[in-house]
Amino acid sequence: MTHPYERTPPTMSIFRKAMVFASFFGCCIALALEAAALATKYWVVSEARRRFDNGTLDFSSDGKVNFGLFRGKKELNYGYGTRVSFINVASLIVDEGEFMVWGLWIATLTCMAGAILFSSLGAFFAVVNTATNPINALPGTLGLYVWNCAAFVLNVCVILTWVAQYKSKLYDNVMDRMDRSHQWTSRNMATLGYSVWLILGAALVHAINVGVIISATRTRKPKREYIGHASPSKVQGAIMLY
Numbered sequence: 001m002t003h004p005y006e007r008t009p010p011t012m013s014i015f016r017k018a019m020v021f022a023s024f025f026g027c028c029i030a031l032a033l034e035a036a037a038l039a040t041k042y043w044v045v046s047e048a049r050r051r052f053d054n055g056t057l058d059f060s061s062d063g064k065v066n067f068g069l070f071r072g073k074k075e076l077n078y079g080y081g082t083r084v085s086f087i088n089v090a091s092l093i094v095d096e097g098e099f100m101v102w103g104l105w106i107a108t109l110t111c112m113a114g115a116i117l118f119s120s121l122g123a124f125f126a127v128v129n130t131a132t133n134p135i136n137a138l139p140g141t142l143g144l145y146v147w148n149c150a151a152f153v154l155n156v157c158v159i160l161t162w163v164a165q166y167k168s169k170l171y172d173n174v175m176d177r178m179d180r181s182h183q184w185t186s187r188n189m190a191t192l193g194y195s196v197w198l199i200l201g202a203a204l205v206h207a208i209n210v211g212v213i214i215s216a217t218r219t220r221k222p223k224r225e226y227i228g229h230a231s232p233s234k235v236q237g238a239i240m241l242y
Helices: 012-040 090-093 102-131 141-170 177-181 194-217 231-239
Strands: 042-050 057-069 071-077 082-088 190-192
Touching: 012 102, 012 141, 012 194, 042 194, 042 231, 082 090, 090 102, 102 141, 102 194, 141 177, 141 194
Parallel strands: none
Antiparallel strands: 042 057, 042 190, 057 071, 071 082
């Protein structure tokens, strides 16, 4: 029970509220990075060359290929001008099962959707915790840990599943069957595009958010202030004076 002369601190200090609100901006930055990665077509970037019958590369014919989770672009020069065509990743996976591992592609999309969802929840509840002081755990500070940690883990899973896809399929080939029939190859020419690094950036932002929330919740609460109380002997002494 609080002593009648005891002054209690506020339920959430200004510093703590500021740190929690800072995590809102972090979640917004992570969301922007995740959305940009999802929309861009640079998850894989590769050069392409044609092979002669003896297996050597024809450097008079070159090409560039890049695509994301859904769409991409292919520019191939047969020696008489560049021909541009567009890639539908889902259709290509369905039509040519050897192009990508279907399960890894689905896992990447699922983790991507989950990361965006938890980033959104982190941003929403950061505002809620700044404006109010929720009683329940998940809407409160504990929830901020959960949303940011979950988003961090899912972003890492996006990177891991895509790297596994790259190592198992895309590193050796990003050309479709028709292009391969015309002796086009991309072996040892493909690299991970900047879209993957956007996801890494989002994961790092969520890790920083967790640190910010820890610093906000582990700050020492201001000590309770007490109005000085006279000791019984001093009270008796004052009474005797009268």
